[in-house]
Amino acid sequence: MSFFGGLLNRFSTYAPTSAPMEYPDTRTEDEWRAILSPEQFRILRRKGTEAAFTGEYDKHKPTSGVYHCAGCNAPLYKAEHKFTSGCGWPAYFDCIPGAVTRHEDRSFGMTRTEIVCSNCGGHLGHVFKGEGYPTPTDERHCVNSISLKFSNKKGEGK
Template sequence: MRFPSIPTIIRTFTLYNLTSLRSFSSPYRAIPASPTVRNLNWSMPTFPFLGSLFGSQQKRDMTDYPVKKNDDEWQAVLSPEQFRVIRQKGTEAPYTGEYDKHMPSEGTYECAACKAPLYRATHKFKSGCGWPAYFDSIPGAVTRHTDRTFGMERTEIVCSKCGGHLGHVFKGEGYPTPTDERHCVNSVSLRFTPEEKEA
């Protein structure tokens, strides 16, 4: 009798729980993708210790960016939750972030670690995924990397200035946006700056 591999068990368990969570917590049902694709694309939490055991994601030097700080320096300027998400590639719980339902008409979302501008308020849209969603970023502000944790391939997005983890980007989900992309970003990775009004 063959038993499923541990990565398969974890992936199945994760998708089952996320599917259950989405079924009662999301008021948005407009994603025209099959259940299998939708479940795989739904932003799954990244647990560094599980990723190191069961994933094949290449470990990148997070100091290979213009803003260079060691862990002690980052911990001095970030909260424990910011450090866990931004520097250790964690994920905040869905529907809990400050900017999930934040929909201003003007302003800029910046990197919470280095204050680099990342997204305009006009890039944001309602996706119902439980995290802030953007269809595009400020040119050059976000860098993409392949993330192969959990035995699947996703596209991680990081701040181009400090390498801080933002979240993941997904394509082809059918949202009525100019790019048909969803930058699924942790609120804790961001800080919002309103547009300054001229006197």
């Protein structure tokens, strides 16, 4: 692991720099703690990052199905959006329309685009543009596996 990658994993929680956004799912911090594991809470509610190449969905490549928010169960990504990037986290070139909200993230002395669930505000990861992957959008949604749960039921996430 690179020096920077080690720091990012070690200090992977940061405080928001602006007023919190409002989302349809308005559960309290105590309610989130009651339904999420400590690691899910750290990542989804405290904007943490799981270690690269450790997540359940990094190499998961179904032909159909939907990835949902692990916090509120909102549909986020279709299986067809997923691609292999080699970055160590699940990568998607697009999301279900309206499912993901983008915010500027100025943590760790850099500017990135954070992505969160549009229903509950749960931290998913970051989106990167212009990396040259052969995808329709030239975007990579780099998502923490622990922020997701997969369903292979048909008809979800339309």
